[in-house]
Amino acid sequence: MLLEVQNLKIDFKTHDGTIDAVHDLSFSIERGEAVGIVGESGSGKSQSVLALMGLLAGNARVTGSARLAPGSKGGAPVELLGAKPRVLRRVRGARIAMIFQDPMTALNPHLKISTQMIELLRAHRGMGKRAAMRAAIDMLEAVRIPEAARRIKYYPHQFSGGMRQRVMIAMALSCEPELLIADEPTTALDVTVQDEILELIAELRERSNTALLLITHDLGVVAGQCSRALVMRGGDLVEHGSIEKVFNAPEAQYTRDLLAAIPRLEG
Template structure:
């Protein structure tokens, strides 16, 4: 399988009046061609900042402090903005959480879609309109010949999100980054949008990086999971391994907070006690230490990754044979 995107030691901060907010503190992962990867974690973990860093969308007071983002062999962090624009929106596209803030409310949907196609594919207005109608049809919008001339406010939330997906796919990108694409939608529409993304991925072989806080969504559509917390990757592995044998206490806590759908059973959901770390002064050790039920004094030092033969890795001292490891043994479920 061909490696499409490689992120190495990515560090992104925001300079505020109170000091430097270290949103992403050294992130490494890769995405293979045609792969669907889930980037999960609670609010403030660094998921969206990672995505914006990849896309070159970090604006002041934000600043990328270090790292590389290799798209094939091109470092997106070192090329001129003019070169980046040729890739962004063309070979790499992004769907944002709220389509109403991404679509211009005073411009017809068709005009917004055809402008993207004309800019990146270098085709005329007539051909761009024809492609736009077909894209709207592909994403399940009824009567696309009529809907193409309507304004965003004439579409429902789910339909606006479908328009954003059509726009993102208009140039047949190699990588689609979807930042919480179903958060503002009801459960039925969420399922439809996720099914649509799965179908389009299979049809086009586009790699997808799905950013979400919902592990249930990840279980439905992803093949690999990257769990973030405190600006770092806590755990990474195949979906089956993460769900069946989570290695990091934070991942275990996230999984225990998912409602079970087994008929006839009633289980109390478990919350993760405590609050996330202050990224103005992040801890020098494990960022999850203060909330972890298994933490020992060794956790005040930053752990190294513990990795299995399958590539399943966890940033945790638990299970590591090192001197002074006083972490509490975890009870196996």
């Protein structure tokens, strides 16, 4: 077991009262496994993974447990919920990496891509500046960015949306994390570019046996990328099982409604 989440609850204190975002969510991920969390906007998908990364807003209250198994060098399991900032800094990027919906807001617009990637590699892999630059270029080439040695010196705004997402994937996988969290990684991209990005993530994961937690509202993406699916609605987990079970024999009416809403060419 790589990650085990138990009884995760999230609420937010506001001027209008308390907003319950996630209710008693439990799931696990094995090493190398791909798990999808699906549901409509506001179902609690993104808030759940942001809680694991320690990235929720300051008015959030989180309870439950999220235990990350010992790494390849051994040691004790890491409790992510409520962990001290120094503990999360060691985990984020190195053991768990995240691809966000909008790479333009996730990347620092004031720094060149080279600066951002080198800083990451030096912090988490202890590389010297020259070795980090070489590794960063290699990673950009791995995500099929043409003329990587030249374009690594670009600023984020000099890349197209699809290319920025490739940069985000390169950064996320450059430290060889054990778990990759992808939060709606293709939402703002053209359909053809979406397919390229998803194929790229699958290919790079297979090379490194990286586990994937994929957050999306697109059931088709989950079917193509994952072996298990969690279906959320209004902060609740309403369905959980293998892709075959969820798609062919769903138990929850909400899951059946989601499947029925998928456009079909026939009929």
